[in-house]
Amino acid sequence: MKKSILFLTALVIFKISIAQVQRCASTEAMQEIAKTDAHYFNRVNHVFEQAQQYAAQKSANRDADDTVYHIRCVFHVVYASNKPEENIPDSVIFSQIQILNEDYRRMNADAVKTRSVFLPVAADTKIQFELATEDPDGNPTTGITRKTGSGGVLGFNPFQDNVKSTTSGGQNPWPTDRYLNIWVCNMFLGVLGYAYPPSNAPNWPANSSVDSARQGVVLHYQCVGRNFSNPIDATVAGGRSATHEIGHYLGLRHIWGDTTGCNKVDGDGIADTPKHADAHQQTCDTADNSCVDAPFDFPDMIENYMDYSDDRCLNMFTEGQKNLMRAMLQTSRRGIAYTTIETAIPSTASHFSMFSVSPNPATDLLRVEVQLPIAETTCNLEIYDVSGRQLFSDKFSGSTTFIPVSNLCNGTYFLGAKSASKYQIIKFVVNR
Ligand SMILES: [Ca+2]
Ligand SMILES: [Ca+2]
Ligand SMILES: [Zn+2]
Numbered sequence: 001m002k003k004s005i006l007f008l009t010a011l012v013i014f015k016i017s018i019a020q021v022q023r024c025a026s027t028e029a030m031q032e033i034a035k036t037d038a039h040y041f042n043r044v045n046h047v048f049e050q051a052q053q054y055a056a057q058k059s060a061n062r063d064a065d066d067t068v069y070h071i072r073c074v075f076h077v078v079y080a081s082n083k084p085e086e087n088i089p090d091s092v093i094f095s096q097i098q099i100l101n102e103d104y105r106r107m108n109a110d111a112v113k114t115r116s117v118f119l120p121v122a123a124d125t126k127i128q129f130e131l132a133t134e135d136p137d138g139n140p141t142t143g144i145t146r147k148t149g150s151g152g153v154l155g156f157n158p159f160q161d162n163v164k165s166t167t168s169g170g171q172n173p174w175p176t177d178r179y180l181n182i183w184v185c186n187m188f189l190g191v192l193g194y195a196y197p198p199s200n201a202p203n204w205p206a207n208s209s210v211d212s213a214r215q216g217v218v219l220h221y222q223c224v225g226r227n228f229s230n231p232i233d234a235t236v237a238g239g240r241s242a243t244h245e246i247g248h249y250l251g252l253r254h255i256w257g258d259t260t261g262c263n264k265v266d267g268d269g270i271a272d273t274p275k276h277a278d279a280h281q282q283t284c285d286t287a288d289n290s291c292v293d294a295p296f297d298f299p300d301m302i303e304n305y306m307d308y309s310d311d312r313c314l315n316m317f318t319e320g321q322k323n324l325m326r327a328m329l330q331t332s333r334r335g336i337a338y339t340t341i342e343t344a345i346p347s348t349a350s351h352f353s354m355f356s357v358s359p360n361p362a363t364d365l366l367r368v369e370v371q372l373p374i375a376e377t378t379c380n381l382e383i384y385d386v387s388g389r390q391l392f393s394d395k396f397s398g399s400t401t402f403i404p405v406s407n408l409c410n411g412t413y414f415l416g417a418k419s420a421s422k423y424q425i426i427k428f429v430v431n432r
Contacts, residue, residue, distance in 0.1 A: 021233045023241070023282070023308040025158045025194040026248045027258050032159045033196070033211060040211075043199045047332055048324075051198075051251055052269060054331060055323035069329050069337040071180050072132040073097070074141075076171040078149040078156070078163055078185040079221070085230065086186050092225035093131075093144055093184075099226055099239040100129040100246065103305065103317075110315045114303055115286065116384040116414060119425050121272040123322040126342070127250075127329070129180075136174050147171045155186035158194045161214055173216055177335045180249065181216030182242070184224055190232065193219045193241045195248040198332030217245040235282040238311030247306050247317070250325035250333060254279065255306045262291035268306065270320040274298035276307070284313035296412050351424045355417055361431035364406040370417050372398045379419035385411070405430050 034040040075093050079086035102108040106124040114122050131143025150169040151162055162168035163183045173181040187193075195217040222232035223241040231237035256276035257267020267275060277290035280302050288300040302309045303316050317325075329337055354371035372379060381403065383392035391413070392403065405413075408430045416425045 021190045021192055021236060021282075023192055023236070023279075024244060024248070024254075025191040026196070026245070027254070029158050029161070029194045030196060037211075040199065044197050047198050047200065048251060048253075048269060051324055051327040051331060055320075055327040066342045067126065068340050068342050069127045069326065070340065071127065071129050071337045072178065073129050073143060073180045073182055074132050074174050075144045076163075076173075076181065076183045077144065077146045077221075078151075078169075078171050078183060079146070080150055080186065081148040083186070086221050087146060088184060088221050088224055088228070090142070090144060092228055095225040096239050096242055097129050097131060100242060103240065103243045103315075104128065106316070108315055110312075113313070114316050115299070116382075116390070116416060116425070117298060118301060118303065118316065118318075119416075120414065120427055121318040121320070122316045123319045125317055125322040125325060127322075127325060127337075129246075132174075132179055136178070145171060149185070151185060151188070155188045156218070157188045158191050158218065159188075161218075163218055164214055164216070173213060176212055176215040180246070180336050183216065183218045184221050185218070187218070187220045191220065192223045192232065192236055193217065193245040195245040197248055197251050197253070198328050200332050215249070217242065217249050219245065233282070235310040235312070238314070240305060240311040240314050243305045243314070247321070247325070251328040252306050252321055252324060254308075255301060255304050270318065270324065272318045272320040273304060273306075274301050276300050279308040281308050282310050284310045350422055352417060352419075352422050355424050355426060357415055357426050357428050361429040362405050363430070363432040364404065366403045366405045366415070366428065367400065368396075368403060368415065368417075369400050370396065370398050372419055373421055376419050376421065379417050379422070382416045382418070383408075384414045384416065 030040070030044070077087055104125045104127045106122065132141055133143065135141040149171065151157060156163040156170065160168070163170035163185045164173060166172050171183065196211060196215060199211060219242055220232060222228065222230060223236045224239065226239045228237065253268040255268050255273050256278050257264060259267055260278045262275060262277050274293045275291035280288065280300065284302065286299065286302065288302060289297065290300050301307070303313055305314050305317055306321070307314070352371055354369060356369050358367045368381060370379060378395050378397050381394055381396050382390055383403070384390055391408065410431050412427060412429050414425050414427055416423070
């Protein structure tokens with residue numbers, strides 16, 4: 001969060017000259033609020049720390065893992081009267097809701113591309129999205145409002161937040177403590193989106209923060225949904241700007257923590273995301289490893305939705321990010337979602353009824369036990385190192401086998417078992 005305005009300006013110009021689009025202006029928009037609200041960052045940090053503690057107290061406070069949050073969304077489409085293309089069709093908004101549900105429930109088709117090294121922390125957040133069916137007065141609604149407005153020749157300005165008020169050419173929000181408001185408009189300087197993190201501590205009265213009427217997400221109309229006929233850029237055509245911005249809205253920070261370089265304890269305040277030196281600007285390089293993590297060095301998690309990578313290589317949130325977002329839904333963002341209890345438990349549905357390794361730590365031989373489903377006769381066992389390199393692969397017909405690990409150096413490894421219907425990973429250590 002410590003970044004000079006001067007540096008930010010330079011960064012924005014650099015991004016625009018290279019990539020033509022700026023993935024997200026959330027940090028810069030927050031800096032703008034801080035100019036007139038001296039305690040803004042303190043408040044944001046305080047709320048973030050409270051949510052971290054809340055999420056950490058799993059047994060006492062964390063909701064049961066089978067609770068599903070359903071967030072009520074309202075899309076406000078604000079378009080210039082002479083630019084009908086800005087008035088995006090319902091079908092594009094429907095596809096955006098679908099993308100959000102796929103990404104947050106880890107049902108995205110490209111979840112299979114998450115590198116093995118990150119599978120143990122890849123999360124189904126159990127957060128879902130739907131268009132509101134009741135407006136603030138209790139009347140039926142489509143959850144979409146449309147309005148001709150104007151943010152001026154260049155589009156709406158993220159640093160003035162003018163799309164969020166009718167008096168400045170935009171559309172007023174629905175009550176921000178009951179709905180996730182998502183404004184869709186043309187935006188200044190190719191900014192794709194921005195959102196503010198929660199800044200109202202749960203023990204404060206509702207709407208006590210000066211910015212309560214500004215809570216929500218703003219998206220450039222050309223990065224909404226899937227298969228949009230006129231995307232602003234191929235790297236952002238997957239509808240994942242919304243996934244990223246709603247991550248901010250639910251309290252997540254950029255994975256590199258908005259501080260460049262590796263000389264930081266943990267950029268984003270999330271324990272299971274590796275340290276990143278900086279954003280990956282619409283790139284997709286799995287060879288990147290910008291900082292050394294301790295005690296084990298992970299590659300950069302370029303597939304995390306809170307990076308700036310190409311939409312086509314984003315595919316995961318982590319367990320730590322999930323817990324933080326769910327903590328916010330129980331505290332600062334309480335009220336925007338209703339909950340249901342999921343009877344099936346998908347996160348373990350793909351697990352074997354029994355899968356174990358011993359001894360752990362191992363020295364020479366790893367004893368593996370797998371209970372295959374009744375209708376299946378074989379599975380594949382695979383060992384990966386922490387950078388995702390496959391070191392071993394063999395077919396196995398169960399239930400007990402021994403894998404030699406005497407050729408492996410001391411360190412952490414992952415053993416994966418894959419059958420026709422099951423997939424599970426166990427972390428093990430070699431230490432001799
Ligand atoms: Ca981290
Ligand atoms: Ca690393
Ligand atoms: Zn962002």
